[in-house]
Amino acid sequence: MLGGLALSAVVAPHANAASGLLQPLSVEPWTRMPGAPILDHPYGLPSPRESVVVRRAARAWPVPGAASSLTPLADLHGAITPNGLVYERHHAGVPDIDPDQHRLVIHGLVREPKLFTMEDLLRLPSESRVHFLECSGNTASEWKGPSGLPVQLTHGLLSCCEWTGVRLSTLLEAAGGLAANNGHAPRWILAEGADAAAMTRSLPLDRVLDRALVVYAQNGERLRPENGYPLRLLVPGFEGNTNVKWLRRLKLVDAPLETREETSKYTNLLADGRARQFVFEMDAKSVITRPSPGHKLTTHGYYPIVGLAWSGRGAIRQVEVSVDGGRSWQPARLDGTPGDRALTRFHTGWVWNGEPATILSRATDSTGYIQPTREALVAARGLNSNYHYNAIQQWRVDADGSVKNA
Incomplete structure (x- = not known):
């Protein structure tokens, strides 16, 4: 059984529509001769038939070099985002950094300020973890009501990868540990990037x-330039901008430095x-990725409902789905054991009449914590902010099967 239906009942309408299904399979052109040789593409590429699955820009930015591109959530499977589809958000473009010349300095309220090369960092104990990244402006388009945009443009400032790097605590230990100075105790840490914007954020040390990790690899390979290469x-x-890319400096301080960002x-x-101010964690959130705007239900009957859920405060415990505008809810099935601060894929079935x-x-x-309705979120925070929108997202299915953000 699948979603309360026999599997044969789910597939049969589509199988019957295929003419000659019970006849022998045809001999297609690609079965008649050898295909491309190995190393035709030394770095593996997607099939040309998947060329529409790409990052897309939501809008033009008025500041030179400032830009973002969004992950095509509706076209992906599982919870890991391929490196070539991880969302981008830049404040001054992508720098071209030579890793042999790149340095990371740790200074301020530490006993022994240190300068690390990339070679130094690669020789330190490392670990790999799966976590999501989400821009704090993700889904800002929905603050004032349904935008009409598809899920890539509403929720696509979101990705999930396996990250590999060195614990922040390990680096501070290498710098001799924390040290107070003239009554100033290290309570915050300033992170600075090597891009032209000199992106800087103050972060509370105890949190x-x-x-935190200082990362040099994602999904088994070195960071992509747009995702912070080499560090x-x-x-x-934490919200995406605090995960400073092109990291070059960590300074231990006693108070936040009130930077531009x-x-x-x-x-x-x-x-x-x-x-x-200093709102860091991304609250629990979910979105249905299939069906979603741009999709169309072509016939009455069974359809899977699939989506993603995540929380910056821990793991996802439950996802519920409603097909009647929120009047009733049913628990969805979660893939595996939800990870800490990672994307979780959810599934349920629906018979559309x-x-x-x-x-x-x-x-x-x-x-x-339960994901709020838009009405509850607006009542609590108003409509003056572009950040941390995490309300329940609804999609409308019309009688002709088209799916809309309305």
């Missing part, structure tokens, strides 16, 4: 010390004019 910071669960940018303006419907998903994380 990143045992969590980046990874703080699992944590004052004029990446603060959350509330309805009463106050701003939430041809009538208009509204489909939604709702995530609950390991802290017990």
Whole structure:
């Protein structure tokens, strides 16, 4: 049985539509002669028939070098994002860094300031972990209501990879450990990138010390240039901009340095004019990726509902799906054991009867936090911010089978 239906009932309508299914398979052209040789492409590439599965830009940015591209979530399977489809967000373009010349300095309130080469870092103990990255501006298009955009443009500032690098705590140990100076104790750490924007963020040491990695590889290969090559910071669960790319400096300080990216940018303006500053974790969120806008249900009957859920505060505990606009909810099946601060794929089945419907998903994380409705989120935070939108996302299925963000 599959979603309450016999498997034969699911496949039969489509199988019957294929003429001559019970006849011998035809001999296609590609079965008649040898194919391409090995090393035709020394670095493996997707099939040309998958050429539409690419990152796409949401909009033009007014600042030279500032840009973003979004992951095609609706076209992916599983929870790991291929390196070539990991979303991008840059403040001054992608620098071309020679790893042999790149250096990482650790200084400030440490006993022995250190300068590391990439060779030094590769000789230190490393570990690999699977975590998602999400831009704090992901899904900002939906703050004021349904945007009409497809899931790639609403939720595509999101990716999940296996990251490999050195623990931040290991590097601080190599620098002799933390050290107070004239009554100033190390409570924060400043991370700075080597890009032309000199991207900098202050992070609370007690929340990143045992969590953060200084990363040089993703999904088994060295970082891509647009994802921070040769070195980046990874703080699992924190908003994307804190995971500073092209990392060149870590300074231990006693208080946040109030840089541009944590004052004029990446603060959350509330309805009463106050701003939430240093909001780091990305709250629990989910989205149905199939069916989603741009898809069309071609016939009545069974359809799988598939999506992704994630939380910056832990693992996903439960995902529920509604096909009646939120009046009733059913638990979805989760792939495997949900990982800590990682994407989790969810599945359920639905028999569409041809009538208009509204489909939604709702995530609950390991802290017990439940993904809110848009109305609840707006009531709590107002409409003045572009960041940390995590409301339940609904898709409308029309009677003709078209799926819309409406």
